[in-house]
Structure formats: C-alpha cells, structure tokens
Amino acid sequence: MKLRVIITLTLVSMLILAAQVWGEDSLTASKGYNWSSFFGKPFFANSNTLVLVHSTPLIQGVQLPSYKSPKKALMLSALLPGAGELYAKSRLKSLVFFSIEVAAWVSYVYFYKDGKRQEDQYINYADQNWSREVWENWWNIVPEDEKKTTFASETLPDTKTQQYYEMIGKYDKFNAGWNDVQWTTWQEGYKNTSGRRLYYMDLRYWSNRALKYATAATMIVLANHVISALDAAWTAHRHNQSQAPVAIQLRYVQWEGQPQMVAELTLKW
Numbered sequence: 001m002k003l004r005v006i007i008t009l010t011l012v013s014m015l016i017l018a019a020q021v022w023g024e025d026s027l028t029a030s031k032g033y034n035w036s037s038f039f040g041k042p043f044f045a046n047s048n049t050l051v052l053v054h055s056t057p058l059i060q061g062v063q064l065p066s067y068k069s070p071k072k073a074l075m076l077s078a079l080l081p082g083a084g085e086l087y088a089k090s091r092l093k094s095l096v097f098f099s100i101e102v103a104a105w106v107s108y109v110y111f112y113k114d115g116k117r118q119e120d121q122y123i124n125y126a127d128q129n130w131s132r133e134v135w136e137n138w139w140n141i142v143p144e145d146e147k148k149t150t151f152a153s154e155t156l157p158d159t160k161t162q163q164y165y166e167m168i169g170k171y172d173k174f175n176a177g178w179n180d181v182q183w184t185t186w187q188e189g190y191k192n193t194s195g196r197r198l199y200y201m202d203l204r205y206w207s208n209r210a211l212k213y214a215t216a217a218t219m220i221v222l223a224n225h226v227i228s229a230l231d232a233a234w235t236a237h238r239h240n241q242s243q244a245p246v247a248i249q250l251r252y253v254q255w256e257g258q259p260q261m262v263a264e265l266t267l268k269w
Contacts, residue, residue, distance in 0.1 A: 066243045068236040077232035081224045084232025088239050097228040104224060108217035115210030122203035123165060129196045130168050132156075135177030138189040146186070169201045 068088045077084030082098030085091075142151070151173045157164045168174045175181060176189030178197045183189035 066239070068239050070233040070236040070240075073232035073236035074229045078225055078229040081228035084229065085235055088232060088236040090235045090239075093231065093235065097224060097231070100224050101221065104217045104220040108214050108221070111210045111217065112214035115207050115214060118203060118207035118210060122200055122207060123160075125196075125200055125203060126165055126168060127160075129179050129200070130174075130177045131179060132177065134179070135174055138176035138183060138186060142186045142190075150190075166204070169197055169204060 066089075073084035073088045075084070076087055077097065080098070081101045082094040082096070085094035085097060139147075154167060154171050154173050156167055156174065168177060172190060175192070175194055175197060176183055178194035180196045181189060181192050181194045183192060
C-alpha cells in the first residue's frame with residue numbers, strides 16, 4: 001500500500017512539472033528544469049519528448065518480484081546456452097539455443113570419431129601397400145640432375161608423421177613406392193599410375209573432411225555460447241522493461257490545427 005501511495009505522489013509531481021512547461025518549444029530548455037537530475041537516469045528528454053522507461057524499482061530499496069538480472073542471465077547462458085533465456089522467461093529462445101548446443105556436440109562426437117576411424121584405416125592401408133625400401137631403390141636410379149630439378153622440393157620425414165602419410169599419396173615423387181606400380185626405369189616408377197595410391201587418397205579425403213566437420217562443430221559451440229549469452233542479457237533487459245510499474249511520455253500532437261503537448265501515463269499494478 002505504501003509503495004502505491006509513493007508512486008502515485010511521484011506521478012502527480014511529474015504531471016505538475018509537465019504542466020509548467022506546457023506549450024514550450026523545448027522540454028530541455030524550458031524554465032531551466034534539469035530533467036535528468038529530477039527524473040534520474042531512467043528518463044531522457046529531447047526537443048519534444050520526455051520518456052520514462054523503468055527497468056529497476058522506482059522506490060529505493062524496493063525490487064520488483066519479476067526483476068531479472070541481465071548479468072546473471074549472461075553468465076548462465078555463457079555456461080549453458082539457453083539457461084539465461086529460461087531464467088529471463090523466454091522459453092522458446094531457451095529451447096532454440098539449447099537445441100543448437102546439443103546438435104553441435106552430437107555432430108562433433110560423430111564426425112570426430114568417424115574421421116579418426118578413417119584415419120586409422122588409411123594409415124593401415126599405407127603401411128601395407130607402400131614401401132619405403134622399394135621407393136628408395138627407385139630413388140637411387142633417378143639421375144642427379146632430375147633429383148635437383150623435378151623432385152627438389154619434397155623431402156620425406158624419417159618417421160611416420162602426419163606429413164609422411166600426406167606426402168606418399170600427394171606427390172608423384174613417391175609413386176614408385178606403391179606395390180602395384182611396375183617399373184624398370186625411373187620414368188616408369190614416376191609416371192605409371194597406382195590405383196592403390198588413388199584409393200588411399202580417397203580414404204584420406206573422407207577422413208580429413210569428417211575432421212573438418214568436427215572442427216566446424218566446435219566453432220558452432222563457441223559461437224552459440226557467445227550469442228546466447230548476449231541474447232540472454234538483452235532478453236532480461238527487455239523483460240524488465242515490460243514489467244516496469246510506470247511509464248510516462250509527453251509529446252506534441254495536432255489539436256485544432258495547433259501543436260499541443262499531451263501526457264501519456266501507463267501504470268502497472
């Protein structure tokens with residue numbers, strides 16, 4: 001009851017002040033009133049409008065029962081997308097962000113496992129069908145001038161690293177090491193197409209594609225956390241505005257051909 005009385009008295013004071021500047025061309029310049037200091041930060045005034053939009057309590061020490069903290073909403077959604085929206089009473093957006101989170105993680109697990117499975121497959125296939133010893137035998141018969149010109153840029157690692165498995169399929173220089181290549185001259189080992197090498201490249205392609213999809217899923221997860229956190233803070237802010245107990249607006253309207261100032265007052269109990 002006391003809260004209603006205080007709010008009512010405050011509104012009456014506002015209307016009295018509004019009446020004192022009725023008909024002036026500028027609210028901010030009229031009669032020297034400092035609207036910002038009188039109304040406080042939730043108010044703003046320009047040449048023809050004075051607006052109150054309260055997202056926090058009008059009375060010091062009194063908080064609206066439905067007030068939602070934007071900071072809390074932001075932190076909740078930063079931890080779990082959709083949680084802040086649910087806290088701010090936006091169930092639909094909460095469901096959307098949470099669904100994206102679940103879908104992104106499910107996609108990551110699926111594509112990561114699939115990529116690693118195919119990676120193991122192409123590694124085993126290469127170990128069975130490509131021989132470093134055979135390739136070195138071919139390399140030893142390649143003329144030195146050809147080694148320096150045609151094959152100068154590719155050097156195979158000594159250990160079976162990721163680069164090792166990439167190079168034996170990617171570069172023609174290592175074609176002779178595949179066990180389906182028949183060669184007696186260095187040109188044949190270089191130019192004769194290996195079907196097993198082509199199949200190996202397909203295995204690598206599908207593995208790499210799946211792992212790229214897994215990486216993309218992690219980027220979606222990160223973006224979902226950031227966007228959901230920002231949206232949750234905004235949703236809480238909008239919720240508080242919609243729950244504001246009072247709103248007043250002064251504006252000019254045309255009345256009998258003359259501009260007149262009218263007051264609009266909204267109360268929520």
